Amino acid sequence: MRLLFLGDVMGRAGRDAVAERLPGLIEQYRFDFVIVNGENASHGRGITEAHYELLRDAGADVVTLGDHAFDQRELMTAIERHDTLIRPVNFPPGAPGRGAALVTGRNGHQVLVVNALGRVFMPPMDDPFRALDAAIAGCPLGEQADAIVVDFHAEATSETQAMGHYLDGRVSLVVGTHTHIPTSDHRILRGGTGLMGDAGMCGDYDSVIGMESEEPLNRFVSGLTSSRFTPAEGEATLSGVAIETDVKTGLCVSIQPIRIGGSLSQALPNFS
Known part of the structure; x- marks a missing residue:
């Protein structure tokens, strides 16, 4: 089974890149399932329902979120209408929406996608390790799920690596x-689990993590705020990771980075 994961879609540049390139990627590499992190898709903060639908139309089977999940207030109600739009599973009880989705891929296999938020240098949330334990226990790999993908939305790559080892083999x-x-x-x-510290963003890298560089530079140099951050709108790089899984176990047998377009060095999958 071939799965594609694309990192944080950043503003208009990221949306346009996904809409333009994702359909061709799915056809060329015969991806069975696609996951896209959309938490910065709308103006760099959160996602609107219309932009979620744009990513779905481009080929995303599931759209994940993160700490900016509800920056666009309309999503407080819109998320309840969409089973394939998920926010972090370790949000406190009572948060709208869901943190996991079991979705049928193009090949008929069942893929469980779970979104979780790290706690290092992030807003306080429930324990992601226990939350992921519970989500996976309810839909184990090789039983109800033919593949399981965890989008761990975290500031510290050390925490992501720890989570990879914690879930290895599961x-x-x-x-x-x-x-x-x-x-x-x-x-x-x-144990057979694929791991990548950060997928990167789908956005304009001629920027400061997707924002026009002038205001971030001003704040770093002067310590003062003079204006709002503005998403950069140059040519975006599509960044992510592609994996192949064993059809019997659901574990990873191949993992390759994806970088297409924009200013980063290019990386395309080479499936045997």
Whole structure:
């Protein structure tokens, strides 16, 4: 089974890149399932229902979120209408929406996608380790789920690596989001789980993590705020990770980075 995960979609540049390139990627590489993190898709903060639908129309089977999940207030109610739009599973009880989705892929296999939020340098949330334990226990790999992908939205890549080792052998992929910087540590752990510290963003890298550089530079240099952050709108790089799983076990047998377009060095999958 082939799965594609794309990192944080950042503003208009990221949305346009996904809409333009994702359909061709699915066809060319015969991806069975696609997950896209959309938590910065709308003006760099959160996602609107219309932009969620745009990502779905482009080919995303599931759209995940993060700490900006409800920055667009309309999503407080809109998320209840969409089973394939998920927020972090360790949000406090009573938060709208759901933190996991079991969805049928193009090949008929069942994929469980779970979104969780880290706690290091992040807003206080419930324990992600216990929350992921519960989500996976209810839909184990190789039983109800043919593949399990965890989008771990975290500031510290050390926390993402710890989560990968914690879930090793129980899920197909643990991939970090949130920092907007793609890491080169993609690998398969001893138990067969694919791990990548951060998928990077789908956005304009001629920026400061997706924002026009002038105001971030001003704040770093002067310590003062002079204006709002503005998403950069140059050519975006589509950043993420592609994996193949064993059809019997659901574990990862191949993991490769994806970087297409924009200013980063390019990386395309090479499936045998």
